[in-house]
Amino acid sequence: MQAESGDAPFNHADWMWEPKLDGYRVLAFVSEKGVRLRSRRGLDLAAAFPRLTAELAAQSVSSMILDGEVVAFDASGKTSFAALQNRGQLQAERDIAAADRTTPVVFYCFDLLHFAGVDLRSAPYSDRRRYLAQCLLPSPLVQLVHAQADGVALHAAALASGFEGVVGKRKDSRYTAGRRSASWLKIKSAQSSEFLVGGYTRGKGSRESLGALLLGYRDRGQLRFASHVGSGFHAGTLAQVKARLDPLRTSTCPFAEQPVLNAPAIWVEPDVVVEVKFQNWTDDGRLRAPVFSRMRDDMDPKRVRRPQSNPTSRPNAAPQTDAEIDEIMRQLENAKTTFAIAVGSHRIRLTHLDRVLSGVNYFSHICPVDFGTIPR
Numbered sequence: 001m002q003a004e005s006g007d008a009p010f011n012h013a014d015w016m017w018e019p020k021l022d023g024y025r026v027l028a029f030v031s032e033k034g035v036r037l038r039s040r041r042g043l044d045l046a047a048a049f050p051r052l053t054a055e056l057a058a059q060s061v062s063s064m065i066l067d068g069e070v071v072a073f074d075a076s077g078k079t080s081f082a083a084l085q086n087r088g089q090l091q092a093e094r095d096i097a098a099a100d101r102t103t104p105v106v107f108y109c110f111d112l113l114h115f116a117g118v119d120l121r122s123a124p125y126s127d128r129r130r131y132l133a134q135c136l137l138p139s140p141l142v143q144l145v146h147a148q149a150d151g152v153a154l155h156a157a158a159l160a161s162g163f164e165g166v167v168g169k170r171k172d173s174r175y176t177a178g179r180r181s182a183s184w185l186k187i188k189s190a191q192s193s194e195f196l197v198g199g200y201t202r203g204k205g206s207r208e209s210l211g212a213l214l215l216g217y218r219d220r221g222q223l224r225f226a227s228h229v230g231s232g233f234h235a236g237t238l239a240q241v242k243a244r245l246d247p248l249r250t251s252t253c254p255f256a257e258q259p260v261l262n263a264p265a266i267w268v269e270p271d272v273v274v275e276v277k278f279q280n281w282t283d284d285g286r287l288r289a290p291v292f293s294r295m296r297d298d299m300d301p302k303r304v305r306r307p308q309s310n311p312t313s314r315p316n317a318a319p320q321t322d323a324e325i326d327e328i329m330r331q332l333e334n335a336k337t338t339f340a341i342a343v344g345s346h347r348i349r350l351t352h353l354d355r356v357l358s359g360v361n362y363f364s365h366i367c368p369v370d371f372g373t374i375p376r
Helices: 050-057 081-088 093-102 125-135 151-160 235-248 322-332 362-366
Strands: 002-005 015-020 024-031 034-039 063-072 105-115 142-144 165-170 180-188 192-201 212-219 222-229 265-268 273-277 291-295 339-343 346-350
Touching: 015 125, 015 151, 015 180, 024 050, 024 105, 034 050, 050 093, 050 105, 050 142, 063 081, 081 291, 105 125, 151 165, 192 222, 192 235, 212 273, 235 265, 235 291
Parallel strands: 002 180, 105 142
Antiparallel strands: 015 165, 024 034, 024 063, 063 105, 165 180, 192 212, 192 265, 192 273, 212 222, 273 291, 339 346
16 A cells, blocks of 8 residues: 655544655565565565564564565664665675664554454454554664644654655555555655666766756656656765666667757666656646655556646645545435535526536536546
């Protein structure tokens, strides 16, 4: 289950908040046969983090599935994605063992999906959180993530502590595996999202080999151009990105429409995911003031879509609960052609629902909502 992007934290009785951690999202499968740490790309990371794997194996239960974030820390004690990425690239057992001593990782758990053979995904988040707190055996490398009701205060504290932001979760939300849901909202200090690299342009001087990355996202099976980004790099990241892109070079532009560029382009297969910070989207669908942040080896390129901001994520907003959605659906089950429905504190009058406009039902015309897509 993944979170949608929100604009700002808020306080509401139906929501809880957690700090947004800067690491690898991981599902931990713990059983009598051993431990698997599955990344979002489906890779098993257990061999890369042997000490963490050993501590998870010590949980006193025949089987459990945990959802959480694996993070590493820099010398100042703050979470460091770069340190984690460097650890993840190690191959030799000797190097991994040394890194386990110098750069240990911690698995912060925020959800419990299965426990002792019981599937908990249909239970509400508030119950899963309580079960997790009761069933998890904390250790130096396995911890329960903090959660509280005051999203505004936690957001301020998270930013002051060097975290990316916060994640809000509806207390009544079920766990929908593999889906992005408005029941979870991620609030960052600045907008950022993941994009696919479809090519790059040449630069000048010390940047001759790589001037700017050409970014895109998948939409209905096609790669849509989002922007080019040439800032935010240093010598080390330039070399890393270039090394990843060179084997993917192709003679064909991967974008649905070839972008207009001010320099020659080298096209690549869109298999590399990068995270980019930006101000907002322009009216013509481009990123405003994009800045390269990092590569995201833990992300599945097939899942990269254009990020959507959730309109309910405003301070003191009151997002709809499942009960409220059910009540709206019940009111719409009406055979009359004219009636009124209550939506929160508002009353909406619907009329002439039998009228046909250009072959389209009038109600579909004035309210083009696919109710089958509403999270239930």
